[in-house]
Amino acid sequence: MDESPTSPAPVDVVLPCLDEAAALPWVLSRIPRNWRAIVVDNGSTDRSAETARAHGAHVVGEPLRGFGAACHAGLAAATADIVCFCDCDASLDPALLPELVAPLTAGSADLVLGRRRPTTFRAWPPHARLANxxxxxxxRRRTGLPLHDLGPLRAARRRDLLALDLTDRRSGYPLQMVVRAADAGWRVRETDVPYHPRTGRSKVTGTWRGTWQAVRDMRRVLDEDPAAVTARDGGGAR
Structure with missing residues (x-):
């Protein structure tokens, strides 16, 4: 993590957080050295913010509830050239993020997604696996990209992400990022990452209701007009 506030970190890691105090110590201990962890507290009631600060993270508060709201607040707070996103529930290992960043620095990709590979059956509930x-x-049908997962572990350049002008503030945010990146001609790459049982209960895929709401949010994104992206100035990537 960023040990010197006077020198910017080479990579910022955005960690959207809602009541993840139990998982945070392990997650933050796995952030690569000299990278900065940005924990976005989305209304936690379990001392997540205090725990994050105690473990060296930069904490941002986002009162608007929603996964996308938390992610975008983290992106807005980021200053590094490269920004990564990672779930804050210990299901994914932030120590793997350098493998996702490598294609960006090599110039062979503009967005890298971690394809989740469950380590146990209970790591991914059947209903969530089917929905995914x-x-x-x-x-694949909408973008033509040969993707198998909407990986929550991901990396891209900050200025390019900001140029996508992402507007979804709910569960559709990660999908909107991929769809708009594809429409803008980004090189999107997928790499396998192990997916572990999370610490605590999922706020999205832990129930059928949460999964259904996420699917509804994402269907709205898939219905987005590609011409709207084409008409925007920029979109970013090389």
Whole structure:
């Protein structure tokens, strides 16, 4: 993590957070050395913010509830050239992020996604796994990208992400990022990462209701007009 506030970190890691105090110590201990962890507290009631600060993270408060709201607040707070995103529930290992960043620095990709590979059956509930498979099929049809997962572990350049002008503030945010990146001609790459049972209960995929709401949010994104992206100035990547 960033040990010197006077020198900017080479990479910022955005960690959207809602009641993840139990998972935070392990997650933050896995942030690569000299990278900065930005924990976005999205209304936690379990001392997540205090725990994050105690473990060296930069904490940002985002009162508007929603996964996208938390992610975008972290992106707005980032200053590094490269920004990574990672779930804050210990299901994914931030120590793997350098593998996702490498294609960016090598100039061979503009957005790198971690394809989740469950380490145990209980790491990914059946209903969430089925919903993800259907979503991946829709993404392939909508974008032409050969993706298999809407990986929550991801990396891209900050200025390019800001140029996408992402507007979703709910569960559709990570999908909107991929769809708009594809429409803007980005080189999107997928790499396998192990997916572990999370610490605590998922706020999105832990229930059928949460999964259904996420699917509804994402369907709205898939219905977005590609011409709107083409008409925007920029979109960023090389």
């Amino acid at each position: 498979a259907e979503l991946a099929r829709l993404i």
